[in-house]
Amino acid sequence: MEKNRIRHTVIFCLRHEAGSREEERFLADGKAQLANIPSVEGFELLRQVSPKNSFKFGFSMEFADQSAYAAYNAHPDHVRFVRERWQTEVADFMEIDYQGVDIG
């Protein structure tokens, strides 16, 4: 990755039953509401498939730099999604953020 660029990822599992309409709606709404926030690049909706952890889904997105990431965190669409959906529908989650390493 380019210097200063950040890849923000979150893996999570939902309170909804696997394959339910509520699960699909959460994922679709999450993508629709977060991917269009102006500083978000390369948003991906993912299924976590390793049997070595218990998380079932992932969101991945990239930011040009730390200020673009901060703008996403503070954006009203993100704040509202966290408050109205994430805090009630997500059972467990973990955030992992990456930057490039210029050795190796």
Added chain:
Amino acid sequence: MEKNRIRHTVIFCLRHEAGSREEERFLADGKAQLANIPSVEGFELLRQVSPKNSFKFGFSMEFADQSAYAAYNAHPDHVRFVRERWQTEVADFMEIDYQGVDIG
């Protein structure tokens, strides 16, 4: 991501001191030895920068499908790296694998 494609990621921390020559050597050797295994695509050496977990580095790579992933796992260069380096130099790790979701 395309259907069947898998992104394999592992986040980890090392027994070596931060910024040490041993740390740099592990990262450089990991990249050199794993990125060139034939079925590996898009290998990335990453720094994990979220303060919300304790892992310090990441490897990310993609496979065309499950059989390409299996070929990597069984490849002698991977098996040797795990046995000779990973098992002695890595203090803790977590694997996260992704596939695309075709909704949302």
